[in-house]
Amino acid sequence: AQELPLPGSTRVFTVANQKGGVGKTTTTVNLAAALARAGAKVLVIDLDPQGNASTAIGVEHRADTASVYDVIINDEPMAAVVQASPEFGTLYCVPATIHLAGAEIELVSLVAREQRLRTALETFLEGSPEPYHYVFIDCPPSLGLLTINAFVAATEVLIPIQCEYYALEGLSQLLSNIQLIERHLNPELTVSTILMTMYDSRTNLANQVVQDVREHFPEQVLDTLIPRSVRISEAPSYGQSVISYDTNSSGSLSYREAAAEIAHRGAPR
Ligand code: ADP
Numbered sequence: 001a002q003e004l005p006l007p008g009s010t011r012v013f014t015v016a017n018q019k020g021g022v023g024k025t026t027t028t029v030n031l032a033a034a035l036a037r038a039g040a041k042v043l044v045i046d047l048d049p050q051g052n053a054s055t056a057i058g059v060e061h062r063a064d065t066a067s068v069y070d071v072i073i074n075d076e077p078m079a080a081v082v083q084a085s086p087e088f089g090t091l092y093c094v095p096a097t098i099h100l101a102g103a104e105i106e107l108v109s110l111v112a113r114e115q116r117l118r119t120a121l122e123t124f125l126e127g128s129p130e131p132y133h134y135v136f137i138d139c140p141p142s143l144g145l146l147t148i149n150a151f152v153a154a155t156e157v158l159i160p161i162q163c164e165y166y167a168l169e170g171l172s173q174l175l176s177n178i179q180l181i182e183r184h185l186n187p188e189l190t191v192s193t194i195l196m197t198m199y200d201s202r203t204n205l206a207n208q209v210v211q212d213v214r215e216h217f218p219e220q221v222l223d224t225l226i227p228r229s230v231r232i233s234e235a236p237s238y239g240q241s242v243i244s245y246d247t248n249s250s251g252s253l254s255y256r257e258a259a260a261e262i263a264h265r266g267a268p269r
């Protein structure tokens, strides 16, 4: 596998977009797998009660599995719930279980409710003998307390945008929420990366959307476009990323290219 430059300190990404079905989970899992394959140590934190990232990485996440819920609500150390991926030796996952659905409400009455993931992650990273190079937090499609916890724990936001007509709708709301977080809770937060997903080169519309987004966010948008691909959508049902499910498919290649861009660009500032 192609080796990529490794960051000197851990880069923590929140993968967010309050729209569902735009490719957040797919992007989280496949970028993480691509970076792990290229030699990085990578942690995925599944913060969506649906647990789709846990499924795709192939880790246990039945209702009785220790999970990110126990970390956020019960102060369980992250080290006690993290699982190794069966796919790559340097890929790890903090799974989500269905209990996380209740966390949004339970968090409201807890002390430091916005900082709980950040505190747990900091302690975990400090205690890890081999440093992590990347952390990706997969968010639910909402802007509730779980997503706020993700924004507070991260330094970078990665926004996947689907190449379709309504792509930019809701984006200004997302960006103003991120600005609020930056002002009040996490001054280090930056929208560093935008990735265009489910691209179909045969439609003029997809090309128009890509052009519009590039005009608005010239610095953030990656050159790589993720094509619409059946292999990408099949992989999770085998508990695999597309990177190992079909290494040389166009979907795998595009996520590997996107990962290489992220690695070569390095952390912002
Ligand atoms: P989100 O996490 O934003 O809700 P997902 O990553 O779960 O979105 O993707 C939504 C659906 O689209 C899933 O069924 C997924 O397999 C599929 N999908 C995502 N990216 C692609 C792609 N590039 N090509 C084809 N299907 C895709």
Ligand code: MG
Residues within 6 Å of the ligand: 024, 025, 026, 048, 052, 139
């Ligand atoms: Mg998802």
